[in-house]
Amino acid sequence: MNTFSLYPGCLMPTEQYAYELSLRAVLSHLDVELIDLENICCCGEPIKSMNQFLTLYLSARNMAIAEKEGKGLLVPCPICHFALSETKRILSSDRELRGKVNEKLQAESLTYRGDIEILHTVDLLHDIIGLDRIKEAVRKPLEGLKLAPHYGCHLHRPSDIGRPTDAENPQKMDAIIHALGATTEYYPEKLDCCGALLNANHPDTALTKTGQKLQAVQERGFDGLIDVCPWCQKMFDSRQQKAGEVVAVKLKVPSLYLTQLMGIAFGMEREKLGLHLNKSPVEDLEKGDGGGGE
Numbered sequence: 001m002n003t004f005s006l007y008p009g010c011l012m013p014t015e016q017y018a019y020e021l022s023l024r025a026v027l028s029h030l031d032v033e034l035i036d037l038e039n040i041c042c043c044g045e046p047i048k049s050m051n052q053f054l055t056l057y058l059s060a061r062n063m064a065i066a067e068k069e070g071k072g073l074l075v076p077c078p079i080c081h082f083a084l085s086e087t088k089r090i091l092s093s094d095r096e097l098r099g100k101v102n103e104k105l106q107a108e109s110l111t112y113r114g115d116i117e118i119l120h121t122v123d124l125l126h127d128i129i130g131l132d133r134i135k136e137a138v139r140k141p142l143e144g145l146k147l148a149p150h151y152g153c154h155l156h157r158p159s160d161i162g163r164p165t166d167a168e169n170p171q172k173m174d175a176i177i178h179a180l181g182a183t184t185e186y187y188p189e190k191l192d193c194c195g196a197l198l199n200a201n202h203p204d205t206a207l208t209k210t211g212q213k214l215q216a217v218q219e220r221g222f223d224g225l226i227d228v229c230p231w232c233q234k235m236f237d238s239r240q241q242k243a244g245e246v247v248a249v250k251l252k253v254p255s256l257y258l259t260q261l262m263g264i265a266f267g268m269e270r271e272k273l274g275l276h277l278n279k280s281p282v283e284d285l286e287k288g289d290g291g292g293g294e
Contacts, residue, residue, distance in 0.1 A: 002128065004119065005066045006034040007084070009077035009230070010042055016230035018274025022259035023076055023121065025272045029137060029263075030129050034074065037065050045083035053100075059087035060101045063118075064110040072117040074124060078154035078229045081120045081164070088114055089161045121228050121259065122155065123164040126172040131179045139267035141181030145285070147261070148222040149173040149184055150213070150236070152229045153193050173258060177226060180265040189216040196231040204246060210235040211247030214255075224254035224285045226261055233257060237280045254278075254285035 012019050027034060044058030063084060066073045075081040091098040092114055102112055125134065151170045159167035170191075174184040195209025214236060217225050227233050235243065236255035244251035256278060263273035264286060275282055 001031045001033050003033040003035060004072045004074040004124070005037055005069045007037065007040060007043075007062055007066065007073055007075045007080060009075070009080040011230040011234070012077060016233060018260060018277045019076060019230050019233065019257050021272060021274035021277075022257055022263050025268055026259045026262045026266065027124075029266055029268065030133060032124075032129065035069055035071060037062075037069070040065055043077075043080040043083040045079050048083075055083065056087050056090060056097070057101050057104055059084045060091060060112040061105060061108075061110060063088070063114070063116050064105055064112040067113055067116050072119055074119050074121070076121045076228070077231075078120060078152055078164075079231060081118060082154040082161075084118050085161050085163075088116075088118065120155065120164040122172050122176075125176055125258075125262075131175060134176060134179045134262070137262075138180055138265045140265055142177075142261070142265050143181045145182040145223045146221065147177055147182050147184055148187060148217045148220075148225045149177060149190070149258075150194070150225055150227040150229075150232060151191060152227065152232045155228065156191075173226065173228065176258065177261070180262060182261075185220075185222075187216065187220050187222075189213050192216075194227075194229075194232040194235045196235045206235070207239065207243045207246040210239060211243035211249060211251065214240060214243060214251050214253050215247055215249045218249075218251060218253050222253075224256065224261075224282075226256065226258050228258050237278055240280050252281055252284075254282045255280040256282050256285070 040062050041058055044055030048055040075084060105112060156163045156165045156167045156170050165172050177184050192213050193209055195206035198206035225236055240251050260273045260275055
């Protein structure tokens with residue numbers, strides 16, 4: 001059994017419960033054990049523009065706590081994954097800054113070493129668990145479904161710090177979806193932003209980005225949109241109706257987490273996957289009816 005420490009971030013345990021439910025259920029089914037870390041905090045990314053040192057400190061603090069467990073660190077939120085990965089890169093090349101961070105961490109008897117492996121859901125599933133193991137777990141192949149993978153922004157950008165997927169042509173989610181029996185298809189909007197991070201200052205623009213992407217997925221005949229980011233899912237699922245109103249389109253696109261999709265293919269109970277919490281019409285996808293085509 002593989003064992004990893006879990007850093008859930010802020011949004012997953014406070015709002016996007018379906019991600020955590022489905023993640024725990026699916027990984028347990030695939031013989032992966034998760035260790036819950038104590039006394040973790042925000043990754044710091046939301047305040048980077050105001051205080052970069054504090055962002056580095058908070059990310060390093062979380063990694064220092066995880067390093068005590070001696071396991072790899074699973075970070076399901078791409079934004080948190082980016083924050084921790086960037087901190088690791090910066091502190092690995094700036095010994096003076098690393099010393100300042102560790103000086104602050106001494107107040108909690110913590111030391112940041114920088115030797116922890118940081119994983120996202122996608123590379124854990126694709127690179128470590130592997131497609132063969134995923135195929136073996138399938139009990140209800142998703143044949144006949146054409147699904148649109150949404151990689152988001154932080155999962156593959158910026159590539160110079162090392163991201164879980166390729167920056168130009170990410171394919172790991174596609175491969176996992178294929179292993180479940182469904183198909184994917186290239187669409188020009190595949191790498192478009194969901195708009196979530198514009199919410200604070202430009203909410204209408206944020207919803208426009210959301211609506212435009214969902215409209216494209218719907219018009220291109222996809223049966224659903226699959227993502228791996230709690231911020232993206234918040235926009236595509238929870239705010240889908242509002243996004244449709246902003247772009248003047250009636251949207252009916254099942255939007256769900258990759259781990260929820262996997263659980264469906266594994267024949268798991270919908271409550272264990274948090275499907276009862278989704279706001280978009282995931283029932284259509286569960287029945288195999290789709291929602292994107294006319």
